[in-house]
Amino acid sequence: MKKIFTLLAFVLMAGYAFGQKNWTNLVVNGDMEGTVPSYESPDQLSGDWNSFWVHTWPETASDQYRGTADIVEDPLNPGNHCAKVVIRSDEEAVAAGNRVEANGALASWDCQFFIYATDPIPVGKEIRLTMKVRAEKAGSLETQAHWSPGDYNHYQLFGNISYTEEWTTVKVEADVIADHVKESDGKAFQSVAFNLSTMKDGNVIYFDDIKLQVRDPQTDDGTDPGAWINFMRKGIYSMDNITGTRNDGSTFYCTNYTFQDLNQPEGQQQQPAPVVEVPGEPGVMAVHIPVPGYVIQEVEDLDADGNQQIDDDGNVKMKTVYYWNDGREIGTSAPARWTCQFFVSTLHKMVKGEKYRFKFKAKADKPTKLGTQAHTGPGDYVSYNTFGDENAFPIGTDWTTFELGDFDSVEDASKHVIPSGANGCQTITFDCVPLEGDDNNFYLIVDEFSFTEKYVTVADRTLGSHEAIALQVNTDEDEKANTIDGTGMLNTFEVADFSFLNNGKDGIKFPIIIEPDDPEEPPIDSFGSLLTWSDGGFVGANGLYIEEDTGVNLRFDEESVDGNNVNIMVWNSPTSGLKFAAGETLETQLAVSQSGWYYIYDVTLMGPEDYEAYQAELAGINNVVVNKKNNGIIYDLMGRKVTNPTKGIYIKDGKKFIQK
Secondary structure, rough: HHHHHHHHHHHHHHHHHHHOOOOEEOOOOOOOOOOOOOOOOOOOOOOOOEEEEEOOOOOEEEEEEEEOEEEEEOOOOOOEEEEEEEEEEHHHHHHOOOEEEEEEEHHHHOEEEEOOOOOOOOOOOOEEEEEEEEEEEOOEEEEEEOOOOOEEEEEEEEEEEEEOEEEEEEEEEEEHHHHHOOOHHHOOEEEEEEEEOOOOOEEEEEEEEEEEEEOOOEEEEEEEOOOOOEOOHHHHHHOOEEEOOOOOOOOEEEOOOOEEEEEOHHHOOOOOOEEEEEEEEEEEEEEEEOOOEEEEEEEOOOOOOOOOOOOOOEEEEEEEEEEEOOOEEEEEOOOHHHEEEEEEEOOOOOOOOOOOEEEEEEEEEOOEEEEEEEEOOOOEEEEEEEOOOOOOOOEEEOEEEEEEOOOOOOOHHHHHHHHHHHHHEEEEEEEEEOOOOEEEEEEEEEEEEEEEEEOOOOOOEEEEEEEEEEEEEEEEOOOEEEEEEOOHHHHOOOOOOOOHHOOOOEEEOOOEEEOOOOOOOOOOEOOOOEEEEOOOEEEEEOOEEOOOOOEEEEEEEEEOOOOEEEEEEEEEEEOOOOOOOOOOHHHHHOEEEEEEEEEEEEEEEHHHHHHHHHHHHHOOOOOOOHHHHHHEEOOOOOOOOOEEEEEOOEOOOOOEEEEE
C-alpha cells in the first residue's frame, strides 16, 4: 500500500515541485546540523522527512540492516556534524558469512548510502548533486537510481565519484531518463544510491552539505558560445600531453591517441597509437585488432583462505574461469569487444549539454563495426554506447567519414550536444574487437574534436606555464628593466620566435573574474580581452585586468633581446595610487595566446628595493645592500616581507638565515 501512495505522490507533487526553471532542493537537513528523525521504513511520507539512509550488514546476522545514517561530529572540524558510514572489507564479509558477491569478489553494493528525496523525480528533469565527501582512505564510489532506498532502478546515475582523505566538494549533473524511473514497472525515482564497497578493503566515509536539486531542462541562454577550439590542434600528429583525474582520484597521463590490447601482456597499459604511412594520406593511426585467444577451465571455487568449499550435495564447488592463451587469468566471463580499445582524449572535461564536434574517418583491412564508450582517462569507464552502439560505425575497406555533434549532417539537434552519460569525461573510446572472424587492422584519422569557448576552461586550453616570474615596477614608463624567458612558451607553441604575435589574432591576456548568471554558481576565473603584443594592458591592485589607466601597466617591447627572451616594461600609472612599500608585492598572471591556446606566466610585481634583493638571491649573493630604513625587515626568497617567519630560509639585513 505504501508503494501505491508513493506513486500517487509522484503525480500530485509534480504540480508544485516542478515546472519551473530554478533549482529545487529535495533534501532535508543536508548540512547535518538539524534534528534527525528516525523511521523504521523509508517508505513513510508523513511527518518530518529523513533524507539519509544506510544499507549495511551486522557482523554475524544474515539479514541486512537498512536504517537512518549516523550523524556524528566531524573529526577534522569539531562543532561541525556530518554523516558517517563504516564500510567493511572483503575479509570481514567472508568472516561474517554473509558476503555479497559479484564476479568472485565483494560486491560494490555490499554497503550503500542513500539520499532519499522528499519528492519523486520524473523523466525529463535535470538533476544536480552537490556535497562534501572524505574518507579515511582515498577511493571512489558508484552511483545508482533507486525508488526508495534499496529498491534498485538503474546503475550509473552520475558515474563514479572519487574522494580523498580531505574534504572535497563534488558537483555532478545528469538528465533523468526512463531507465532511472522504470515507469514500465510502476516505479518512480526518488533515491540516489551510493555503492561504497568498491575498494574491497574497508573504509570509513563521511558526507556533509548535501543538496539534491532538480529543474526543467534549460534552453540556450542566447549568449555567444564563442569560437570552436579544436583539441586535435595538430591534426594526425596531435600528441599533446594530457593530465587528468580518474574516477578513483588517481592521476592519468596520456597523449591524444592511445590504445590497449588486453590480449597481450604489455597491452595492460595504454600505449601511444602508432602512425603509419598510407598512400594518399599524410599519416594514419593504425591499431591491430586481434580476435581474443583464450581457453576455458573449470577450477575449484576456493574461499578467501584458499580452502575447498562443499555444496549441499557434498560435492566440491567449481567455477568457470577464462584464461588468455599465455596463461594469464581473465576472470569468470569471456572477453568482450573492449578487449582492444582505441582512445581519443582531450584536455577538456566534457559538460552535459555543451555543443561539440567530433569528425573522423576510418577504414579496415576487413569490414568491421565499432562501438563507443565514455571514459575519464583511457580505460576508466563511465558509460557505454555513449556516442554510438556497437553497430553505429560500420567500417569498410575504403575510407568512410563520420560526423558526430553539431554538424549539418546530424539532423537531430538533440544529438548536437554532449549526452548526460559523458558529463565529466575526457575520452571517447572505441571498442574494436569483433566477437568472431579473423584478426584485422583498423586505421583512423581524426579531423576535429572541438568544443566552444563558452565551456572550455583556462586549464583546458593551457598547454604550458612558467612559474615565479618577478618583475620590477618602474616609475618611468620608458624604462626597460625587465626580461622574461620565452623558451618554454616558444617550445610549447612549436614556433621559433615571437613573430606570430604580430598577426592580429594572437596576443596577451590578463586575468579577470566573471560573475555567473546563477547566484549559486561560483565565480569563473578567466582571461580578459585579447591585447596586442606591444599594447599590453593594465592590472589593478587585486592583480586582475582593468580597462582604465589606473593600475600597473605591463607592455612588451616589440624587439626581443634575443630569440627566446623579450623585454617587458612595467610601470605604475600616475593615477593608480598603488604603492610598493618594502616587502609589498602584487601577484598576477599573463597568458600568451596563440590560436586560442594559452601559455601562462605567474607574475609577482615588486618595488625596486625588493626586486634588487630578489635578483641578488637568485644570483647567490649573500651580501645584499639594503637601505638603512629597511634594516631588520625579514623577506622570503621571493622578496616578500614576512612578519612571522616559520621554518625556512629568509633574508634579513641583506643576509640569509635559517629559521628553525
